[in-house]
Amino acid sequence: MTAGSARAFVPGHVTAFFAPHSHENPLRAGSTGAGFTLDDGVDVTVTPAPDTAIQVNGTTLNMDPVERVLSVLDATVTVEAQTPLNIGTGFGVSGAMALGTALAVNAATDGDRSENELIRIAHRAEVEAGTGLGDVVAQARGGIPIRLAPGAPGYGELDGIPHPTRLEYVSFGNLSTPAVLSGDTSPIRTGGQAALAELRETPRLEKLFELARIFAKETDLLTDRIERVIDDVRAEGGEAMMAMLGETVVALDTGLSDAGYDPSVCHTHPGGATVSP
Amino acid sequence: MTAGSARAFVPGHVTAFFAPHSHENPLRAGSTGAGFTLDDGVDVTVTPAPDTAIQVNGTTLNMDPVERVLSVLDATVTVEAQTPLNIGTGFGVSGAMALGTALAVNAATDGDRSENELIRIAHRAEVEAGTGLGDVVAQARGGIPIRLAPGAPGYGELDGIPHPTRLEYVSFGNLSTPAVLSGDTSPIRTGGQAALAELRETPRLEKLFELARIFAKETDLLTDRIERVIDDVRAEGGEAMMAMLGETVVALDTGLSDAGYDPSVCHTHPGGATVSP
8 A cells, every 4th residue: 555545445235125315415315225235345545646536446437426525525536446346236336435435535644534424425425426325324334234214324224134144146237326316216215115114024134135026026127137037046946136226136145056147256244334454 | 053053243342431321211321432342352152052051261150131131032042152351351241242142142043133123132231230331332333433322222323433453452350340330420421421522523543542541530440550551551652541441451553562561462343243154
């Protein structure tokens, strides 16, 4: 690591179902819902530099939420991210980039922001950029987060399912979060709220997968290709679901391998985003 | 692991300063304050058995908070804990035992309690047993927790200092948490509240150590032996503090080694208590 630089790791986050919640205060806006954080995530290194530049796996990109975080923290740095996850396929990479940048900039500049303050900055940046609603708070927490109430620390409320597990995933392509969130979200809100109420009654893994499948179908977000893969996994006795929002299937344990796919393998992330020592 | 058994890991927790907060509802009772969670912690294995028995490092003990957790969860099990930490020396071992037992029993019985429910059960058990006020919620969170508002999930509120670090510690003996908490706690409350207000202004490691030293002195909890060790560390340019409540000194990084002591070495725990996969 270059002198003056700092690193943070942020787990990926796959949403199983969600209900968007808009509010004029971006710290109160967000979503309720549930999903998995993954030990496949994003490693973010920031280094003071004459000009800001953002790279993911070596490719220079514009990333609105990251630029917003840098602006709030008044930082001019290079942001270099390494990740096995693809942007736009439902793993919360933009949220991870925003949160990882906030944590790493604070560490690199010997800043004195608390964790909640840095999470609030990243959450606000995602909400204002329209790139996500609930990833940042879930990624800060780790585990299998249930988002009980929307919004950043101080407003939102989280719980979790205490069952660490192996997961497998395959991605076929992108779905645009801004495009979905700017359309008619009332069926999503209704479906997401119903799923959350049921998961709170029975906070179990199998229930989470079942509710995710119902949600994907009822909201018309399920694609034919994803439906076929989920059916294949279930035919072998496995549990699988679609990642919101991406053309991605996530299966419990060895579900995709058992059905003959060649998936990426990871585990739920135990503890959420951290500055790297 | 025996069939039907399950394991959980709970980090140790060292309190730097605290303000006790009593309430007739044990979920609202607790403490505000700040401290460190440690990757030295307690590994708890529970196994269904005809009779309940609780062992720590092979020695059978009565532990009121653990028995309360088992009673709420209606579990008859052996609880076997392994830990490098000593009970009564300020590392939150009783809180770790209570929370680890709750998490492991839920996993062993394929229970469907959420993480917040299990934390609430353990927090309540500690408060009712009089063995602790803020360890459980801090241990569930990990990192360097700041307890902004007292109580279990749903009532309490947490933040954290985003600076993972190496720590060293030496322990000379026990202080009784129940004895201190059943005495006149008003100087502790006043000192703890003042320290918290100041830490919220400047959530930094050096500030946490400084406030801990002031708190230990002003509350008369500081012993002569602990004061000498802290002075030795500071004479070498290090940061050190007394653990609340134990005759234990915790130093930043290599503070105790630099002063010629032979300390135990650990790091802040990144993510808080988890069921072991």
